[in-house]
Structures are given as C-alpha cells and as structure tokens.
Amino acid sequence: MKFPEAKKQFIQSWGTLGSEWGINRSMAQVHALLLIAPKPLSAEEIMEELSISRGNANMNLRDLINWTLVSKELVPGDRKEYFVAEKDIWEIARIIARERKRREIEPVLKVLNQLKDFDAAKSNPEHQAFSKTIGDLSDLVGKMDKTVDVMLKADESWFFSTLLKLIK
Amino acid sequence: MKFPEAKKQFIQSWGTLGSEWGINRSMAQVHALLLIAPKPLSAEEIMEELSISRGNANMNLRDLINWTLVSKELVPGDRKEYFVAEKDIWEIARIIARERKRREIEPVLKVLNQLKDFDAAKSNPEHQAFSKTIGDLSDLVGKMDKTVDVMLKADESWFFSTLLKLIK
DNA sequence: CTAAACTTTCAATATTTATTGAAAGTTTAG
DNA sequence: CTAAACTTTCAATAAATATTGAAAGTTTAG
Numbered sequence: 001m002k003f004p005e006a007k008k009q010f011i012q013s014w015g016t017l018g019s020e021w022g023i024n025r026s027m028a029q030v031h032a033l034l035l036i037a038p039k040p041l042s043a044e045e046i047m048e049e050l051s052i053s054r055g056n057a058n059m060n061l062r063d064l065i066n067w068t069l070v071s072k073e074l075v076p077g078d079r080k081e082y083f084v085a086e087k088d089i090w091e092i093a094r095i096i097a098r099e100r101k102r103r104e105i106e107p108v109l110k111v112l113n114q115l116k117d118f119d120a121a122k123s124n125p126e127h128q129a130f131s132k133t134i135g136d137l138s139d140l141v142g143k144m145d146k147t148v149d150v151m152l153k154a155d156e157s158w159f160f161s162t163l164l165k166l167i168k
Numbered sequence: 169m170k171f172p173e174a175k176k177q178f179i180q181s182w183g184t185l186g187s188e189w190g191i192n193r194s195m196a197q198v199h200a201l202l203l204i205a206p207k208p209l210s211a212e213e214i215m216e217e218l219s220i221s222r223g224n225a226n227m228n229l230r231d232l233i234n235w236t237l238v239s240k241e242l243v244p245g246d247r248k249e250y251f252v253a254e255k256d257i258w259e260i261a262r263i264i265a266r267e268r269k270r271r272e273i274e275p276v277l278k279v280l281n282q283l284k285d286f287d288a289a290k291s292n293p294e295h296q297a298f299s300k301t302i303g304d305l306s307d308l309v310g311k312m313d314k315t316v317d318v319m320l321k322a323d324e325s326w327f328f329s330t331l332l333k334l335i336k
Numbered sequence: 337c338t339a340a341a342c343t344t345t346c347a348a349t350a351t352t353t354a355t356t357g358a359a360a361g362t363t364t365a366g
Numbered sequence: 367c368t369a370a371a372c373t374t375t376c377a378a379t380a381a382a383t384a385t386t387g388a389a390a391g392t393t394t395a396g
Contacts, residue, residue: 058375115174357379
C-alpha cells in the first residue's frame with residue numbers, strides 16, 4: 001500500500017472509531033491528521049486535507065485543545081496559528097480515559113449514589129429489585145471509576161507491567 | 169425520593185449513558201426497565217412504561233437479545249412473549265465489554281496492523297512520523313484488546329481482587 | 337381451515353447532531 | 367489609526383439517526 005492511501009485509511013478509520021463513541025467524526029479526523037503530521041499544521045492545511053469548512057475546523061480544533069490533545073504553536077514572523085497533537089501515546093490514552101470517565105462514568109455514579117437512598121418499602125418486590133440492581137451497579141461502576149483513577153496517575157511502564165502480569 | 173421518581177431517574181440516566189457511547193437511547197432505557205423489573209415484562213408493558221411505539225420496542229428488544237443482555241421467556245398458557253434481563257452485574261459488564269471490544273477495538277486493530285506494512289520511504293519524514301504513530305498505536309490498542317480478553321474469561325472475584333491490589 | 341392474537345417489517349417522518357459559510361470580531365504591521 | 371490578515375461565532379442547512387404506525391407475516395386455539 002502506498003503512503004497516500006495508507007494515510008487516507010488511517011484518518012478515515014480513526015474517524016469511524018471516534019463516532020463509535022460519542023466523538024464526532026471530524027474531530028477524530030482532525031486528530032488523526034495531526035497525529036501523523038511531522039510538522040505543525042495551519043487551519044488552512046487541515047481544511048484542505050480533510051475537505052471541511054473553516055468553521056468546522058476551528059470548532060473541532062478548539063475542542064481538541066480543550067481536551068489537551070492538541071496545542072497551538074506560534075511560528076515567529078507568521079500571523080497564522082499552527083496546531084500540533086500530543087504524540088505520546090500513553091499520554092493520549094490517559095487524556096481519552098479522563099474524558100470518557102468524566103462523561104460516562106462520573107454522572108452515572110452520581111445518580112446511582114443518589115438513588116441508593118430512595119424511599120423503599122421493604123416488603124415491595126419492585127422496590128427490592130430496584131435496590132438490588134442499584135446497589136450492584138454502583139459497586140461495579142465505583143470499581144471502574146477507581147481503576148481509571150489509578151491509570152490516570154500511573155506511568156505507563158508500571159501500569160502495563162502490572163497489568164501484563166494479569167494477562168500472561 | 170419516592171419510588172416512581174427514582175425509577176424514572178434511573179431509566180433516564182441509563183438512557184443518557186447509553187447514548188454517550190453508540191447505544192441508542194431507547195435500547196438503553198428498555199434495558200434499564202428490565203434490569204429493575206422483578207418480573208418478566210411483555211412488549212405491551214414496555215411500550216406503555218416508556219411511551220415508545222411497538223416497532224421501536226420490538227427492534228430494541230431484538231438487539232438486546234442479540235447482545236444476550238435480555239432473553240425471551242414463555243409463560244405456559246399465554247401467547248404473549250415476556251422478556252427478562254440478565255441480572256448478574258458482572259455478566260452484564262462482560263457482555264458490554266465484549267460488544268464494545270468488537271465494535272471499537274477490533275476493527276481499529278485490524279486496520280492498524282494492515283497499515284504497519286505500508287510502502288514507506290525511509291528518508292521521508294512524513295512516512296517516518298506515520299510509521300511511528302501507527303506502531304505506537306497498535307501496541308497500545310493491542311494491549312487494551314488483550315486486557316479485555318482476560319476480563320472476558322475471568323470470574324469477578326479473581327478479576328477485581330487482582331485489580332484492587334493494583335488500586336489500593 | 338380460519339380468525340384472532342400476537343410479532344415483525346419498513347417506508348415515511350421526526351428528531352438529533354454536524355457542517356457550512358458569511359458576517360462579526362480580533363490582532364498586528366505599517 | 368486603519369486596513370489587511372487572520373480567527374471566531376452562529377443562524378441556516380444538510381446529514382445521520384431514531385421512531386412511528388400501519389400493513390404484512392406468523393402462530394395457535396378452536
């Protein structure tokens with residue numbers, strides 16, 4: 001496979017992956033493009049390569065910057081802004097884990113904990129089933145939450161060497 | 169908080185969680201409803217409780233059954249079909265992990281591995297950056313894939329006791 | 337066999353989400 | 367200061383996704 005084709009495929013796959021969770025396709029594609037770029041890219045170049053509008057590029061770059069996956073870079077003597085992606089894969093993984101935790105785990109955990117002390121009548125089977133499910137779920141989700149916390153603090157070699165002991 | 173309100177909140181939160189990954193809201197809500205139901209429910213009851221159409225209920229129940237999160241139950245002497253959710257939370261977690269792996273991890277891993285042997289010119293910095301990123305990503309995604317595999321085979325007490333040693 | 341009871345399908349429709357692009361805003365060179 | 371070079375915003379529009387509901391299909395009781 002030749003380079004331009006490989007590049008296209010990577011950008012497109014990363015875009016699909018993104019939209020399989022809640023990330024929008026363009027944001028993931030901009031990210032993919034920056035991930036493999038050997039140089040900072042300008043908004044112009046990104047719009048051009050991905051055939052997206054200026055507004056779209058701008059908005060998704062802003063989101064990527066918010067996530068801290070991308071940062072602005074200024075070239076002295078040039079008025080344009082350039083963009084670079086964080087290249088360290090472990091750092092990227094942690095950023096994504098952090099955002100997914102924030103969006104997926106934390107809100108649910110909060111609700112589950114509130115629902116734990118709802119006003120139950122002990123003898124009512126509906127109430128019993130509800131309590132059981134909520135309790136079980138909040139245990140599990142709580143464990144997931146803690147696991148991600150460890151990952152967020154850990155450094156890669158420690159995390160995976162420990163995990164790979166599990167795996168082997 | 170009173171029961172009906174707690175129930176409503178749980179169903180609605182679970183629905184939101186679902187749509188934060190690629191699951192559609194109704195499917196997640198049907199699942200939530202069945203999770204807390206002390207009895208098998210008929211399609212009618214589900215439609216009624218969630219105010220959704222027959223077609224919608226049918227389609228999402230079918231999907232839940234495909235995922236093996238829900239199964240049909242026949243009541244002797246009744247022509248209706250009834251539906252029950254798997255109640256074991258660890259089993260549910262594994263089913264969801266299995267599906268997310270299938271949809272999110274595997275396709276990307278496949279593409280990354282294909283892209284590893286693209287036709288690179290060693291001296292071209294674009295090609296170098298590409299190779300590096302693809303290599304790093306496929307390492308990481310490969311590790312994630314293996315981790316999920318372990319979880320799929322493990323039983324809960326073993327998995328979490330090992331994991332919690334990590335965590336503590 | 338056939339009519340009632342139920343389930344499934346799917347084209348039409350509604351809802352949600354993403355994208356565009358032109359106008360407004362900002363910054364800086366001169 | 368002001369005009370050119372650039373970035374941001376956001377209402378309009380397009381695209382993707384989910385939902386409806388009525389018609390078609392299936393099963394079973396009698």
